[in-house]
Amino acid sequence: MGQRNRLQYIILGLLDQRPQTGYDLTKAFDNEIGEFWQAQHSQIYPLLKRLEETGDITHEVTMTGEKLAKKQYQLTPAGHEKLVAWIGEPSPELTALKDEFILKLYFIKTADDPRLQPMLQEQILLHQRQLQHLLHRQETVFADQAAIDQAYGHYLILDHAIEREQHYVQWLERYLTPRKDS
């Protein structure tokens, strides 16, 4: 998407929680953020440089051992304001699905196309697996009420993602024709 850089706000939001290195931020996309946004370090490091140039963040060099210089980035007041302003803006854009399975389904013309049932089965497995993953995340991250109260938004979107997968699987199963056992 050649458009408004949303990644910068994620970075600002993460740095608002605590100062972190580029490496730490990259790791965050493998964990909680990865559920709804992806980014590689090759995108993060240049963006950190840019955000520093625009005065939204600063860094301090920390030495680990003898030679390894880590850059701990933190928000400036301007960066914090930018984050708050973004969250306060309306979000009037609908999500494009960009789901390759959906794309392929569009070109299946009839209900008796022999490709349909295997496609549905494959997607059921995929989304059941994802559902299990999300449920496990919920169990581990939000084991107690205190965790929910401190990261309420995160709790909400995980809850949303779980329901979404549950409904997706239910929908797929509805169009699955039971195989006749011989």
Add this chain to the structure above:
Amino acid sequence: MGQRNRLQYIILGLLDQRPQTGYDLTKAFDNEIGEFWQAQHSQIYPLLKRLEETGDITHEVTMTGEKLAKKQYQLTPAGHEKLVAWIGEPSPELTALKDEFILKLYFIKTADDPRLQPMLQEQILLHQRQLQHLLHRQETVFADQAAIDQAYGHYLILDHAIEREQHYVQWLERYLTPRKDS
């Protein structure tokens, strides 16, 4: 996304239905395809040229009036095979949400954050509107069973999109705190 060009398969799929011009294809993204994929003519025309170079499509020039030369593109056997091969491949990738509202929610830390309820209300309106749009599309495009039988996959994904919006709205409403009337 700097990755496997999915747009080419949509174009192949559309040309598999009938020969069309670049303009016709562009229009398709304003109509049915637009629900789940976007593309502008500036992306379509160069891609048509590329697909012709790789032997997946050919074109014939048709004259409309005195001067206007239209290029009617059609699939070659190779292009058709490429389409069939793509549909037959597994689709093991999960969709990233890329939903800006979800992104913002992540940074709402507590349930009593004053920004939360207005955000939910805004999204309810947005998704209710989208739901109405999709229901209207379903009524008009799939008014009779024959239409469903001839474009079953399209029917399925529209059905899926409708359920998705219904559940989204239900989920949003669950976390909406009723405003007290004075």
Add this chain to the structure above:
DNA sequence: ATGGCCATGTAAACTGTTACATGATTAA
């Protein structure tokens, strides 16, 4: 000592959006 992880960068290729640019046809 070596493999896994920590840590930071750059380069190339590609996808996608917005803007620039032009002209023909058709219906009111």
Add this chain to the structure above:
DNA sequence: TTAATCATGTAACAGTTTACATGGCCAT
């Protein structure tokens, strides 16, 4: 005649992915 639509292209820019590239730290 004029506005809407048909019709085709290019250019510039921004975001994203994959690959290239390097080196330190730490536990076994």
